[in-house]
Amino acid sequence: MSQPAQEVFSVEGLLELYARQDWDELSLRLLRSLAAFGLLKISVLDAQAQYRLDRFVQHFLFVFSQPDYVIPVTHRAGFVQSNSVISNLVAISSTRTTDAYLPLIVGHDNLVKLMALYSARNHSRLHAKQFFDVNPQAASIWYWHFLRVFPSALADENAYLHLRYQLADPDPRLQADLICCDGFFGSTYINSQTDMHLKRRLNQALRADFESTGVSLAPSSGSRRLGVVTGTWREGHSVYRNHFDMVAALKDDYELVLLNTARPEVKLADTGLFQEVLDVRLQANGLPLADLIRQNFAVLYFTDIGLTAESLLLANCRLAPLQMTSYGHSVSTFGADIDYYIASETVEDLDLLQENYSERVVLLPGLGVTNVRPNYTEVEPVRRSDRVVISCSWYGQKVNPPLLRALEAVLERCPPQSVLFRFFPGGLPQGHFLPFAQSICESLGPENVEVCPPMPYQQYMEAMNQGHFALEPFPFGGCNTIVDSLHLRQPIVVCQGKRWYSRVGSAILKEAGLSELVTQNSQQYIDKIVQLVEDPDYLAGLRRRLQSLDLDELLYSKNYAHQFKAAVDYLYAEHPRLAASGSREPVRIPAL
Numbered sequence: 001m002s003q004p005a006q007e008v009f010s011v012e013g014l015l016e017l018y019a020r021q022d023w024d025e026l027s028l029r030l031l032r033s034l035a036a037f038g039l040l041k042i043s044v045l046d047a048q049a050q051y052r053l054d055r056f057v058q059h060f061l062f063v064f065s066q067p068d069y070v071i072p073v074t075h076r077a078g079f080v081q082s083n084s085v086i087s088n089l090v091a092i093s094s095t096r097t098t099d100a101y102l103p104l105i106v107g108h109d110n111l112v113k114l115m116a117l118y119s120a121r122n123h124s125r126l127h128a129k130q131f132f133d134v135n136p137q138a139a140s141i142w143y144w145h146f147l148r149v150f151p152s153a154l155a156d157e158n159a160y161l162h163l164r165y166q167l168a169d170p171d172p173r174l175q176a177d178l179i180c181c182d183g184f185f186g187s188t189y190i191n192s193q194t195d196m197h198l199k200r201r202l203n204q205a206l207r208a209d210f211e212s213t214g215v216s217l218a219p220s221s222g223s224r225r226l227g228v229v230t231g232t233w234r235e236g237h238s239v240y241r242n243h244f245d246m247v248a249a250l251k252d253d254y255e256l257v258l259l260n261t262a263r264p265e266v267k268l269a270d271t272g273l274f275q276e277v278l279d280v281r282l283q284a285n286g287l288p289l290a291d292l293i294r295q296n297f298a299v300l301y302f303t304d305i306g307l308t309a310e311s312l313l314l315a316n317c318r319l320a321p322l323q324m325t326s327y328g329h330s331v332s333t334f335g336a337d338i339d340y341y342i343a344s345e346t347v348e349d350l351d352l353l354q355e356n357y358s359e360r361v362v363l364l365p366g367l368g369v370t371n372v373r374p375n376y377t378e379v380e381p382v383r384r385s386d387r388v389v390i391s392c393s394w395y396g397q398k399v400n401p402p403l404l405r406a407l408e409a410v411l412e413r414c415p416p417q418s419v420l421f422r423f424f425p426g427g428l429p430q431g432h433f434l435p436f437a438q439s440i441c442e443s444l445g446p447e448n449v450e451v452c453p454p455m456p457y458q459q460y461m462e463a464m465n466q467g468h469f470a471l472e473p474f475p476f477g478g479c480n481t482i483v484d485s486l487h488l489r490q491p492i493v494v495c496q497g498k499r500w501y502s503r504v505g506s507a508i509l510k511e512a513g514l515s516e517l518v519t520q521n522s523q524q525y526i527d528k529i530v531q532l533v534e535d536p537d538y539l540a541g542l543r544r545r546l547q548s549l550d551l552d553e554l555l556y557s558k559n560y561a562h563q564f565k566a567a568v569d570y571l572y573a574e575h576p577r578l579a580a581s582g583s584r585e586p587v588r589i590p591a592l
Helices: 003-008 014-019 023-039 047-064 073-080 083-091 108-117 128-134 136-147 157-167 180-190 195-212 238-248 289-293 309-314 350-356 401-413 433-444 457-464 480-487 504-511 522-534 536-547 551-556 561-581
Strands: 225-230 255-260 276-279 299-302 322-325 340-344 360-364 388-392 419-423 449-451 469-471 492-495
Touching (some): 003 023, 014 023, 014 047, 023 047, 023 083, 047 083, 047 108, 073 136, 083 136, 083 433, 108 128, 128 136, 136 157, 136 180, 180 309, 195 309, 225 238, 225 309, 238 561, 299 561, 388 522, 401 433, 433 449, 457 480, 480 492, 480 504, 480 551, 492 522, 522 536
Parallel strands (some): 225 255, 255 276, 322 340, 340 360, 388 419, 419 449, 469 492
16 A cells, blocks of 8 residues: 555544544544545555555544534535545445434534535435525535535446436525536536536526626627637647647637636647637636636637536626537536537437527537547557457446446346456546446446556557447447547447437447447447347457548548638627527538
8 A cells, every 4th residue: 555545544643632622633634634535546445555444434434423523613614525525435445325424413513514424325315405494505515515426426326316316406595616617517417307407507696696796798899809718728638639620720810819727737738729828717806807808809619618617607707799619518508608509410419409508509510520530550459358348438427327237238148257348437536436446346246347547548549459349338428439449440339319429429430331330229239239249250340341441531531620610700790690689590501
């Protein structure tokens, strides 16, 4: 066990502090350990580390649930804000959940303790209204942190249902918080049928906050300044890969400004497209809205609303006469101050546009994004397993019980020890990997899975290349994972859904002449996987067909960036007329 892990899980002196009733120092010690665990980079627990972790959790829960332990006022918010950290920590201990401790602390006098320990992994159900009735401000903090566990918890059946329970009907007294973007982003994966309720409520609160600032937009006077708001302008990120060529197409006719909402430590990719780079980050006094208004932007283009708090806040401000977004976080904002959503006429279910988007949709030919050739040279894979290795390149939030049940059905139909599911849950926040891996192993059996820790792109592609074929998750598929698999000449099975993120993969495969890998429901998905496992000749034939594909023609040369440019030009010229009409009929950009 590493020395940092030893320090995080140390219990030395905790009981002495409790015996002395030194509540301030005891609270500080506990909060420091919780914060350190949330930042701890660890992908495996050996026996010694497990022992120390179990011991720490037992000590923490013992002293925390004692009725005479009174949390000082200055530390109360810290414990509520540790809700998801405590949930993850307890989940990988032998204690597993805090269920046994909740009855010890129920009561209004222990509201802070209850909000710290009551998480999505609890089997008991307390309605959020109970917290909001006592203290709406504290309850709002708890609610946003309760949702933050979603990247690892959605793979657990109980936590999945619990998160959906709390998301279904957000309390009208819910207030915005600096970390509310995590709930905004995660709500899509918790339940894409009810996420709009939370998003609408949050957008209303944020827009009210903006209106209260008194900042107002002055009329644009012939400006061609176009601000690109993004927190993901970095090498390798899917948003950067899908949007670089689209933004580049605007360079000659617009004065491009990068509004960078990423953290200071993030290294930006090529910024040569932009005449100026502005770092836009939350400060103690909020965002520099007045300064941004003075930039006189004609257009703001948001590539990834909800991936940073700043992007979500800016999307609820009116800083340009024309504001638009597209497939970054590839769902509607459901009520932000965004005029248009740039979408794909080829991929979208056109009958569901009004249901799926609150913004007016602008339809482009093609996929709605551009595909960049992966920075990886394919080599002949050297198989390291005599089993059929199935690549699952799935972010943690895309893994849910219905999907895992489909994989369980595959295992039941295939010979024992014939299949190995290899998971690549890249992007899991620190502190989430171990509980996620634990849920996967418990669901599918540790002998049937390999959960790979986060790794650099080259290493990831090398590991993906060892697979026999790949799977897209449902209902939350992807785009770049399809491109990566095809680049490796690896068949990939998809399940087509009703939104762009669950349809773009099927559109690519159909264009490639591989529609047989597109399924329409979970049973077809299971059947196709089993067929690929049990029929090696069929699988080999698919791989040969993939080898013959001209990916330049299929993916990389079909650059629809000029269509995006045409859409921006049209909206720049026609927005006043379109806005005055009040219509929500989609705007179609003809093929060029």
